[in-house]
Amino acid sequence: MNSDITLPTLLEIRAAHERIKPMIHRTPILSSTAINTLAGCEIYFKCENFQKVGAFKARGAVNAVLKLGKEQMERGVATHSSGNHAAALARAASASGIKSYIVMPTTAPDIKKKAVESYGGQIIFCEPTLEARKRTLDEVVADTGATFIPPYDHLDVIEGQATCALEIWEDGLLLDALVAPVGGGGLLGGTALTTHYLVPTCKVYGAEPEGADDAYRSFQANRLIPMTNPKTIADGLLTSLGNLNWAIIRRYVADILTANDTEIIEAMRLVYERMKIVIEPSCAVPLAVVLKNPETFKGKKVGIILSGGNVDLGKLPF
Incomplete structure (x- = not known):
């Protein structure tokens, strides 16, 4: 990790949570028996699609x-x-x-x-x-x-996004794995940082579209590889991974998993049909990778951050 970077401490993440409390929702955690049966694991969905402005941002x-x-x-x-x-x-x-x-x-x-x-x-x-x-x-x-104020590559932004996982752990869930989507990496970086501080035994995974897989390729190569010409239905994950977030992810994330657009759309539809809640395509990527990698998550308690619900209902992909 770059020695010049001073990452937010747990104390600072807790202070950020207190600071932003009056202006955000403490979002619920939901589950679906039907989805658990399909996935072969217990999934707990942190519903940031219910957040102010409809997203963790x-x-x-x-x-x-x-x-x-x-x-x-x-x-x-x-x-x-x-x-x-x-x-x-x-x-x-x-x-x-x-x-x-x-x-x-x-x-x-x-x-x-x-x-x-x-x-x-x-x-x-x-x-x-x-x-x-x-x-x-x-x-x-x-x-x-x-x-x-950058969308993701900014320590105050990462610190704020880290409060999402803080709420998960404060709610007392005993998770084996926690999965977050990754575009610029603010949510995944913040999630990995908080989890490292509070529950280091929990594995944190990034979920990324195959058509915008710079985080996956960077992780495999152990060096930051910028995204060029991304193409995916997950419009919120088109951006290149940020330098600050890469420094956190390479150290505290277990793996980056990918799904193609067909798998992302299937996962999105599954949430609509089984949970009756609105999510956007980017938000469906974590569930898509969990369903695609049953051997990784079988029998485990898995947290998934549903990152946002801002979708044009007149242009649903199913």
């Missing part, structure tokens, strides 16, 4: 905004995001009485564009490439003086 965004100094608050915040972080930051900024400037690709789902607007975020559109996102963001920051 509310945690990191609120924590990052609340830790800003007075001068930073006056200039507002900015980010680039295809959806959930965009809405989360716009909401956190609005609730704190400050401005937010959100760079979004033109291809972002309409439901996520509308969410950002509803929270008072000022959207600046760009072409759907990482280069265009970064260039446009740099221009916005230069024009406004706003503080850049």
Whole structure:
């Protein structure tokens, strides 16, 4: 691990949880007998699809905004995001009485564009490439003086996302494994960090689409390999793994498992049919990898973080 990085301590993660409590939901943990039978293990779903803004991203965004100094608050915040972080930051900024400037690709789902607007975020559109996102963001920051709050590669954001696993462990579950989706890695990194502190015997797994498998390839090669031209239905997991999160993941994550889009859609449909709750494709990836790897999870108690529920109901993939 990079010796220059000082990771959030357990004390700091607990402090973050206290800080953000008034602005987030403590989400429930649900289970399904039918899904357990299919999977051959006991699964406990941490339902961040019920979180504010419909995703776990509310945690990191609120924590990052609340830790800003007075001068930073006056200039507002900015980010680039295809959806959930965009809405989360716009909401956190609005609730704190400050401005937010959100760079979004033109291809972002309409439901996520509308969410950002509803929270008072000022959207600046760009072409759907990482280069265009970064260039446009740099221009916005230069024009406004706003503080850049990255979607995932930021210690205050990771610290906020780590509170999701903190709630799981505070609820007293005795899990053998905990599975979280991985795109930029903020949720997986935070989950792995909290679990390392509290229940180091629990194995943490990352779940990733085959069409955007930079975390999987990085993990296998033991070096960070950037994502190029990702293609997957899981639109929330298109981003490249962040450097800070990679430092945590390579040290505290047991493995990265992948599923293809067909398997992701099947898992998504299973949750709709059996649990009667709304999840987005990215959210279904952990269940897809558990169903795909029965030998890894057979007979175990497995936690799955359902990361978000922001999906266009008019464009369901089934």
